[in-house]
Structure formats: C-alpha cells, structure tokens
Amino acid sequence: MGAQANTVDKAWTLHTPERVLAARDLVGNDFSLCYQCGLCTGSCRTAYAMKYTPRQIMNLLQLGREDEAVAGGSGLLCTACFSCTFRCPRGVAVTDMMTAIQRRTLAEKHADPHIRRFYRAFLRTVERHGRFHEAEFLVRYYAPNPLRLRDELRLGLTLLMKGKVTLKAPKVKSQKGIAAMFRKAAEIEGRP
Amino acid sequence: MKYVYYPGCSASGTSKEAEESLQAAMRALGVEWTELEDWNCCGAAVAIGTSYLLSLALPARNLALAERAESDLVTGCSRCFMNLIRAVHYTHENASVREEVNELLAETGVQYSGKARLRHLLDVIINDVGLDVVAERVTQPLDGLRVAPYYGCCQGMWTYAQFDSTEDPHCFDQLLATLGAEVVDYRLKTACCGGTLSMSRRSVGARLIGDLLAAADDADCIVTACPLCLFNLNSFQREAGKIKGTHFNIPVLFLTQIMGMAFGLPKKALGLQRHVVPVDGLYEKIAAGAAVSSSAASASGAR
Numbered sequence: 001m002g003a004q005a006n007t008v009d010k011a012w013t014l015h016t017p018e019r020v021l022a023a024r025d026l027v028g029n030d031f032s033l034c035y036q037c038g039l040c041t042g043s044c045r046t047a048y049a050m051k052y053t054p055r056q057i058m059n060l061l062q063l064g065r066e067d068e069a070v071a072g073g074s075g076l077l078c079t080a081c082f083s084c085t086f087r088c089p090r091g092v093a094v095t096d097m098m099t100a101i102q103r104r105t106l107a108e109k110h111a112d113p114h115i116r117r118f119y120r121a122f123l124r125t126v127e128r129h130g131r132f133h134e135a136e137f138l139v140r141y142y143a144p145n146p147l148r149l150r151d152e153l154r155l156g157l158t159l160l161m162k163g164k165v166t167l168k169a170p171k172v173k174s175q176k177g178i179a180a181m182f183r184k185a186a187e188i189e190g191r192p
Numbered sequence: 193m194k195y196v197y198y199p200g201c202s203a204s205g206t207s208k209e210a211e212e213s214l215q216a217a218m219r220a221l222g223v224e225w226t227e228l229e230d231w232n233c234c235g236a237a238v239a240i241g242t243s244y245l246l247s248l249a250l251p252a253r254n255l256a257l258a259e260r261a262e263s264d265l266v267t268g269c270s271r272c273f274m275n276l277i278r279a280v281h282y283t284h285e286n287a288s289v290r291e292e293v294n295e296l297l298a299e300t301g302v303q304y305s306g307k308a309r310l311r312h313l314l315d316v317i318i319n320d321v322g323l324d325v326v327a328e329r330v331t332q333p334l335d336g337l338r339v340a341p342y343y344g345c346c347q348g349m350w351t352y353a354q355f356d357s358t359e360d361p362h363c364f365d366q367l368l369a370t371l372g373a374e375v376v377d378y379r380l381k382t383a384c385c386g387g388t389l390s391m392s393r394r395s396v397g398a399r400l401i402g403d404l405l406a407a408a409d410d411a412d413c414i415v416t417a418c419p420l421c422l423f424n425l426n427s428f429q430r431e432a433g434k435i436k437g438t439h440f441n442i443p444v445l446f447l448t449q450i451m452g453m454a455f456g457l458p459k460k461a462l463g464l465q466r467h468v469v470p471v472d473g474l475y476e477k478i479a480a481g482a483a484v485s486s487s488a489a490s491a492s493g494a495r
Binding site: 045049096100106132158159162164166178182191 | 235241242345387388
C-alpha cells in the first residue's frame with residue numbers, strides 16, 4: 001500500500017481547489033477519483049445537519065452541479081478537521097473541496113448573515129492585530145444583533161472574571177506586513 | 193533540550209490555563225522553551241472560509257520565523273498544528289502554491305523554504321522527554337482518578353503516523369497511566385469537537401460537544417491535547433446538556449495541567465482557578481484513591 005499511498009497523497013495538493021473547480025476536466029485528479037464509498041460522510045461529525053453530505057457534494061462536483069452544492073449551504077458546517085481527507089481511500093482532498101464550497105457560499109449575497117459575520121469579524125481582528133482579539137471579535141460579531149449577546153452574557157462574564165478575555169489588543173511587530181498579506185491574497189485570488 | 197514554542201491565540205487567550213500549565217510542567221521537566229518571536233494567528237478554522245492562500249500563508253509565516261531562528265517549532269495546540277502541518281505539506285508538494293505563499297510572506301520580510309520541522313507537544317513529551325523522565329517527576333500519583341484522554345481530530349494522521357496508530361492512538365493513554373491515572377477508553381476519542389461551530393452555529397456545535405461528553409461520562413475528568421477543545425468542552429456543557437436532555441458537570445483539563453497535578457505543582461501555576469467547570473473535586477478523589485492504595489499496601493504488607 002505504501003508506494004501507492006504516496007502518489008495518492010500528492011494528488012491532494014496538485015491544484016488549488018479553485019483551479020480544480022475551474023477546470024472540470026482534470027481527470028485523474030481530486031474529486032474525479034471519488035468512487036462514492038461514503039467514508040467521508042461516515043467520518044464527518046456534522047454530516048447529520050447537512051443538506052448534502054460530503055459524499056453527495058463530491059458527486060455534485062463530478063456532475064458539474066457545484067452551484068447546487070454552494071446553494072445547499074452544507075459547506076458552512078465543515079469544521080476543517082480533515083478526517084475525511086485523511087481517510088479517503090482515493091486520496092481525494094475532500095476537506096479542500098468542502099472548504100472551497102464554503103468560501104463560495106460565504107461569498108454569496110444570500111449567505112446566512114450571522115455565520116458570514118462570524119468569519120468576517122474573526123479574520124478582521126487578525127488582519128488588524130496579527131492575532132485573534134476576543135473582545136473586539138465579540139463587539140464586531142454581535143454589534144448588529146445585540147439581542148444575541150444576551151445569550152452569551154453568562155459565559156462572557158465568566159470568561160472575563162476568570163481572566164480569559166482581556167480588553168487589551170494583542171501586539172505583533174509585523175502587524176502592517178500581515179495586513180499587507182491579507183490585501184495581497186485578495187489581489188491574487190481576485191476577491192473584492 | 194531547547195525548543196521554540198508557538199502558543200497560538202487560544203492558549204494565550206480563552207485557554208490561558210493551557211499556556212500557564214505548559215510553562216510550569218515543562219520547567220519541572222527541565223525542558224527549555226523560548227516563545228516564537230512575533231508569531232501570528234494561524235487562521236484557526238476560519239481563514240480557510242475566506243481565502244485558500246491565507247489559510248496556508250498565515251501558518252507558513254510562523255514556520256518561516258522558526259526557520260529564521262534555525263529551530264524546529266513546537267505547538268501545544270492541535271488546531272494550530274493542523275494548519276501548520278498543512279502549510280508544510282502543501283508548500284512542499286505544490287510549487288505554485290509555494291511561490292504564492294512566499295509572495296505573501298515577502299510582505300512581512302520572511303520566506304519559507306520548508307526546513308523548519310513541526311512537532312506537537314504530546315510528541316515532544318513522549319518521544320523526546322520520555323515517559324521514564326515523566327515518571328521520575330511524579331510526586332502525587334493520580335491514584336484512583338478515572339481520566340478520559342481526548343486526542344481530538346486535528347493532530348490527525350500526520351502526527352500519529354510517526355509514532356502511533358492513526359485510527360486508535362494510545363500514546364496519550366500511556367502518558368496518563370504514567371501519572372498513575374486509570375485510563376478510560378471511549379469511542380469518539382479522536383472525533384472533532386466542532387471547533388469554531390460552537391460560536392458560528394451553536395446548535396450543531398453543542399450537539400457535537402454533548403455527544404463527546406456523554407461518551408466520556410464514565411470518567412472523573414477529560415484531558416485534552418488542544419486548548420481549543422479545552423475551551424469548547426468546558427464552556428458549553430450547559431447548552432450541550434440541554435440538547436442531550438441531561439446535565440453535564442465534567443471537569444475538563446489540558447494535558448499539562450494534569451501532569452502538573454501529578455508533579456505536585458501549585459494549583460495557581462496550573463491555572464486551575466480559571467475553569468468554567470470547577471476541578472477542585474479531583475484533588476479529593478486523588479486523596480481518597482491514595483488512602484485506598486496505601487491501606488491496601490499496608491494490608492498486604494501485614495500479611
């Protein structure tokens with residue numbers, strides 16, 4: 001199994017997911033290798049809540065129906081734990097494809113605003129400070145919907161009292177350079 | 193032994209006790225750590241939802257910093273480990289990804305060539321320090337304490353494949369047994385805790401946490417190898433209990449906290465006062481366990 005496993009391993013990383021999605025005829029690569037065994041779905045802890053399971057999404061991709069996969073919103077439930085990728089007997093980068101769907105869904109206008117705000121608020125603090133800043137994240141995440149913050153009050157106060165959340169922002173010397181990395185990534189990937 | 197260490201945002205924030213206890217336990221074992229200078233967030237499970245390139249370049253910057261310091265990199269966070277090792281593999285296998293990642297890294301004045309090796313804390317403790325050295329340091333064995341090791345998903349096969357079974361790892365069990373604990377085996381020990389779903393979609397995140405807590409319910413406490421799992425399993429027991437129709441009250445500790453307890457280190461140095469679910473009851477259980485085993489020892493001695 002050893003030698004074959006190595007060549008299959010490398011198929012994970014030959015193309016970025018966007019390129020794989022863009023060129024559907026990459027035969028012998030990635031999701032086209034999937035033979036629908038369902039080990040990915042069996043390994044997925046959030047599959048129970050998905051409209052399309054990972055196996056079904058691989059199938060939709062093979063059929064060129066990725067828009068349905070994106071609209072189904074299942075990508076938002078991927079925790080990027082990589083269990084499906086580790087276990088796939090065909091060496092398909094299932095997690096990379098699931099998160100590619102996730103990116104597409106989050107970029108859509110009709111994406112669940114609460115989840116979209118979660119991703120934006122989290123990354124914005126990293127862009128601004130180089131590290132995650134809990135307090136600023138909570139403000140950004142809950143500001144448009146303060147009622148939701150009420151549900152978090154008990155935990156928030158506990159964390160504050162136990163010294164786990166501080167108002168002081170983290171300090172990284174290369175913060176400007178890291179912010180520039182964010183801009184460069186958007187430029188290369190053609191994101192607004 | 194000298195290491196450059198990457199704490200990550202979770203261990204330096206909402207799971208501060210992981211960081212505090214890690215420093216204390218490593219000092220007790222005589223391991224020298226320096227924190228990676230000017231480290232940045234690895235992107236958690238969030239960067240990947242926005243940008244494929246950032247999900248590789250953010251962790252790669254930390255590897256580049258380690259490379260500049262001419263050192264291997266150790267992390268005690270499985271989520272960070274997963275992102276870092278993914279950056280190692282993907283930039284190694286794919287020249288165009290490597291080029292684009294380095295194009296991003298150039299913005300902060302560093303480059304990553306793939307030289308820095310990545311290690312997980314559990315790997316370092318078991319394979320570099322060694323269980324015999326850990327055993328020598330134990331002054332307060334965890335007699336009678338039933339402990340469930342939670343390996344989590346994120347170290348995945350890339351770590352365990354080097355020294356343990358990938359689907360059914362046992363290295364953590366051996367560490368806990370060395371501390372004198374009774375190890376509780378349970379299904380889901382390598383299943384995902386939901387990561388950031390506890391924040392982005394609470395109903396699903398809490399169910400995953402609830403399933404895990406229920407599976408390990410037989411134990412006196414759960415011990416994690418990841419600060420993010422530590423935060424999740426500690427903070428959402430109420431919500432998880434509601435979904436599972438029960439009430440959870442299981443102490444959840446980080447692996448260096450339980451090591452520190454067995455080493456007899458002060459509670460405060462291990463950050464034990466920071467837990468959402470109080471852990472004080474564990475000391476009583478250990479004392480009771482010690483009394484049982486010493487009376488058993490004297491009884492067998494009398495015979």
